[in-house]
Amino acid sequence: MSCELELGLCLFQKTRQTPRIEYWLNKMQSHDLQLFQHSLLAGAIASVFARSVSLSTGDELLLVTGALLHDVGKVLIDRLILQKNGPLTSAERIELERHPEFGYRLLKEDGWDPAILELVHLHHERLDGSGYPHRFHAEKIGRLVRMVTLCDVFSALIEERSYRPSPRRPLEIMSVMTSELDGPLFGVFAEGVAELAFSAQRFLKLEMSGALIAN
Ligand SMILES: [Fe+2]
Numbered sequence: 001m002s003c004e005l006e007l008g009l010c011l012f013q014k015t016r017q018t019p020r021i022e023y024w025l026n027k028m029q030s031h032d033l034q035l036f037q038h039s040l041l042a043g044a045i046a047s048v049f050a051r052s053v054s055l056s057t058g059d060e061l062l063l064v065t066g067a068l069l070h071d072v073g074k075v076l077i078d079r080l081i082l083q084k085n086g087p088l089t090s091a092e093r094i095e096l097e098r099h100p101e102f103g104y105r106l107l108k109e110d111g112w113d114p115a116i117l118e119l120v121h122l123h124h125e126r127l128d129g130s131g132y133p134h135r136f137h138a139e140k141i142g143r144l145v146r147m148v149t150l151c152d153v154f155s156a157l158i159e160e161r162s163y164r165p166s167p168r169r170p171l172e173i174m175s176v177m178t179s180e181l182d183g184p185l186f187g188v189f190a191e192g193v194a195e196l197a198f199s200a201q202r203f204l205k206l207e208m209s210g211a212l213i214a215n
């Protein structure tokens with residue numbers, strides 16, 4: 001295992017085992033297994049990403065926590081919507097797109113730091129204003145939010161879904177989202193993180209299968 005991957009996964013394991021985070025991860029796991037797995041993968045990728053851009057220790061923790069909890073609002077979305085195979089109706093899409101708002105509210109009531117609330121609330125905003133829920137533009141979307149978004153998009157692309165095989169070249173798909181994603185951060189991600197993200201994914205699969213004991 002490479003040093004960057006090992007350091008990243010060490011940060012990931014420590015963060016996810018924090019009781020307040022574990023509480024919400026358990027909620028996601030019992031609501032929808034795929035949601036739980038996606039959250040872990042985004043968190044693991046964020047841990048590696050945090051190391052590649054040399055964040056402060058405080059920002060590293062914010063980034064990994066934000067990535068682990070970014071979709072927590074989906075615990076309030078009907079499983080039938082989350083698990084639907086095939087396209088959503090427009091009513092279902094509207095309901096699904098409420099999850100950043102739901103996550104923000106859940107964590108606010110739980111007393112979380114405003115910086116984490118921001119990551120959860122804004123992870124679907126896009127720099128060109130095409131995202132949701134607020135259609136914010138770049139100037140209102142901070143660096144850590146942009147990083148969580150990259151981890152979220154990449155993990156969603158490399159996950160296997162029952163209705164589609166995972167695309168062969170996720171970075172190519174992301175490289176044409178230039179108006180939506182942060183270009184320089186995407187450059188760092190593509191260069192130093194994407195490959196390690198696949199290793200993190202293999203690590204999580206082994207752990208899920210019981211072949212590894214998390215420490
Ligand atoms: Fe989301």
Ligand SMILES: [Fe+2]
Pocket residue numbers: 038070071152156
């Ligand atoms: Fe997500």
